[in-house]
Amino acid sequence: MLRDRELLESHGNRQRIFIRGCRRTSVIMPSFPIENKHLLDIQPIRLAHQAVDKPLVSIVWLKRDFRLHDHAPFHHAASNGAVLPLWVIEPDWWQSADMDSTHFNFALESARELRSRLREIGSDLLLQFGDILEIFSQLQQSFTIRELLSHEETGGDWTFQRDKRVVRWCRQNGITWKEYRQDGVIRRLKNRDGWAENWQRWADTRLLPAPRQLTLPEPLRTVEAKAENEQRWRTVDATIAPISQLQKGGEEQAHDSLATFLNERGANYRRGMSSPLTANENCSRLSPYIAWGCINVRQIYQAVMQTKAIRGADKQWQSSLVSYRSRLSWHCHFMQKLEDEPSLEFQNLCRAYDGLRENDFSEERFQAWCDGRTGYPMIDACMRALREHRWINFRMRAMLVSFASYDLWLHWRKPALFLARHFLDYEPGIHYPQIQMQSGVTGINTIRIYSPEKQGKDQDPTGDFVRRYVPELRQVPTALIWNPSKLTRDEQVRYGCEIGRDYPFPIVDHAQAIREAKAKIYEIRQTGEAREKAVEVAKRHGSRKRRDVFPKPRTHQQLLLPGFDALPPES
Numbered sequence: 001m002l003r004d005r006e007l008l009e010s011h012g013n014r015q016r017i018f019i020r021g022c023r024r025t026s027v028i029m030p031s032f033p034i035e036n037k038h039l040l041d042i043q044p045i046r047l048a049h050q051a052v053d054k055p056l057v058s059i060v061w062l063k064r065d066f067r068l069h070d071h072a073p074f075h076h077a078a079s080n081g082a083v084l085p086l087w088v089i090e091p092d093w094w095q096s097a098d099m100d101s102t103h104f105n106f107a108l109e110s111a112r113e114l115r116s117r118l119r120e121i122g123s124d125l126l127l128q129f130g131d132i133l134e135i136f137s138q139l140q141q142s143f144t145i146r147e148l149l150s151h152e153e154t155g156g157d158w159t160f161q162r163d164k165r166v167v168r169w170c171r172q173n174g175i176t177w178k179e180y181r182q183d184g185v186i187r188r189l190k191n192r193d194g195w196a197e198n199w200q201r202w203a204d205t206r207l208l209p210a211p212r213q214l215t216l217p218e219p220l221r222t223v224e225a226k227a228e229n230e231q232r233w234r235t236v237d238a239t240i241a242p243i244s245q246l247q248k249g250g251e252e253q254a255h256d257s258l259a260t261f262l263n264e265r266g267a268n269y270r271r272g273m274s275s276p277l278t279a280n281e282n283c284s285r286l287s288p289y290i291a292w293g294c295i296n297v298r299q300i301y302q303a304v305m306q307t308k309a310i311r312g313a314d315k316q317w318q319s320s321l322v323s324y325r326s327r328l329s330w331h332c333h334f335m336q337k338l339e340d341e342p343s344l345e346f347q348n349l350c351r352a353y354d355g356l357r358e359n360d361f362s363e364e365r366f367q368a369w370c371d372g373r374t375g376y377p378m379i380d381a382c383m384r385a386l387r388e389h390r391w392i393n394f395r396m397r398a399m400l401v402s403f404a405s406y407d408l409w410l411h412w413r414k415p416a417l418f419l420a421r422h423f424l425d426y427e428p429g430i431h432y433p434q435i436q437m438q439s440g441v442t443g444i445n446t447i448r449i450y451s452p453e454k455q456g457k458d459q460d461p462t463g464d465f466v467r468r469y470v471p472e473l474r475q476v477p478t479a480l481i482w483n484p485s486k487l488t489r490d491e492q493v494r495y496g497c498e499i500g501r502d503y504p505f506p507i508v509d510h511a512q513a514i515r516e517a518k519a520k521i522y523e524i525r526q527t528g529e530a531r532e533k534a535v536e537v538a539k540r541h542g543s544r545k546r547r548d549v550f551p552k553p554r555t556h557q558q559l560l561l562p563g564f565d566a567l568p569p570e571s
């Protein structure tokens with residue numbers, strides 16, 4: 001990992017902007033509350049108790065797993081004496097370039113709900129701030145740590161490096177750290193053979209019940225310790241103002257969403273998933289809950305299979321549930337890629353594409369894309385909708401990245417960070433492989449270039465979605481809304497939108513931009529080096545289901561080039 005970063009740095013100044021450490025630019029700086037230093041002033045807990053005879057405790061370290069059901073660390077710790085449930089707010093992580101205050105808000109809501117459930121079963125959630133090793137060391141002064149329990153995490157580089165420090169600390173202090181699997185991802189996987197069967201076994205495994213009771217260690221049961229913990233929670237609560245239009249965090253909310261999806265909303269999943277007008281309602285909207293561990297993929301899978309059995313011969317439900325079930329395994333399939341190759345957060349999966357776009361990065365184009373001011377109504381509407389709701393459906397995500405990559409010819413790293421901050425469901429293991437796939441740098445996937453106009457006409461046939469998010473165009477009739485720059489002077493006056501003043505001219509010419517993009521990509525893709533590297537990537541990361549070296553085009557929109565297609569690219 002470190003070696004990869006050194007390599008990036010050695011590629012010169014242009015590359016530097018894509019690596020951590022030099023990560024902020026003024027336009028996309030998140031307004032994270034920790035930056036006001038409010039939380040940073042809070043001191044770590046100082047337990048009065050620093051006895052020689054320290055109580056024995058198992059620490060359950062909550063990371064991105066805010067639930068009680070099917071939670072292996074809680075389940076195993078419950079039968080083994082006193083348990084200290086711990087959530088540490090790590091300021092350095094929260095200020096990383098891919099994190100945003102909305103993520104923090106969601107995590108906090110989820111943690112708060114978990115805390116109230118823990119209190120119902122005689123426990124609590126100890127809240128701490130600061131560097132994880134300092135917190136562990138402090139706790140060690142008051143407790144004999146029997147073992148540390150957590151879930152395995154396939155996160156970004158920050159948490160990966162943090163976990164390596166924790167491994168070293170545990171070793172030095174003679175503490176066992178037990179990490180439990182929380183999804184279908186396999187640690188230290190040698191190759192992909194048999195991966196799908198392994199996933200199926202994991203998904204079919206019986207769910208673990210929530211613990212009925214957890215015993216807090218004595219020093220945390222005192223009135224003073226409880227009051228101190230309470231005070232800490234209040235301080236954090238006071239720091240964050242809930243954002244009403246976003247999904248709320250928590251295990252209960254996760255199960256509510258699953259229930260409404262399987263009882264009602266999911267019937268139209270297959271038909272409704274592609275349009276931003278319907279996807280909002282017809283997709284499960286479980287992604288942030290999975291990302292923050294309020295529910296896991298196995299719990300969802302088992303509920304889906306039960307519903308499938310109940311729905312019997314209902315064709316609409318059956319086809320929706322079959323589509324949905326495959327996406328649950330895609331979730332883990334994609335995460336496995338980052339688990340196996342953490343460097344793909346920073347560098348191209350297929351290194352033959354290194355240098356393809358890096359030296360052409362235009363801040364001006366990037367800024368227009370971030371602001372939803374490209375002059376392409378469907379792109380701008382999707383970007384503005386995303387900024388408002390912190391969620392957009394798969395197809396529109398793919399279209400946004402396609403536009404950034406092919407039309408604007410932006411290297412994927414900065415758009416990836418921008419989107420990471422704007423996806424409430426940001427999951428590094430899905431995000432980076434998807435971004436690379438939609439940018440055409442994996443070497444193994446069909447190149448997909450989306451036409452904003454066609455997507456607009458197909459997915460928003462009445463233009464209502466565009467009108468809702470691009471109010472400058474609200475009076476423009478549907479027939480004219482996809483090409484506002486073609487409005488005559490009279491029409492601009494009639495519809496109250498002067499092009500160039502109220503709404504921008506198209507930032508690039510789509511047809512010409514993608515012609516040039518295709519030529520550049522094809523030049524690389526046909527080289528022997530690209531083919532050789534693509535074979536290596538396919539061996540390492542490709543699904544074992546299909547192995548078409550020359551897959552057939554599915555739609556006229558696809559530019560088909562030799563290579564593997566690891567997964568059905570469509571959602």
Ligand SMILES: Cc1cc2nc3c(=O)[nH]c(=O)nc-3n(C[C@H](O)[C@H](O)[C@H](O)COP(=O)(O)OP(=O)(O)OC[C@H]3O[C@@H](n4cnc5c(N)ncnc54)[C@H](O)[C@@H]3O)c2cc1C
Binds near residue numbers: 284328332334
């Ligand atoms: C550029 C790009 C970036 C993405 N980044 C993320 C991300 O950071 N986090 C994230 O959860 N999803 C990401 N996705 C995948 C997908 O868009 C979201 O999972 C989905 O839109 C979430 O909404 P939902 O829960 O209603 O999905 P549903 O359609 O209801 O699907 C249910 C679950 O299946 C999984 N899933 C669905 N589609 C995919 C897919 N194509 N690949 C992998 N898993 C999938 C997700 O866990 C999702 O929650 C990304 C897609 C693209 C094109």
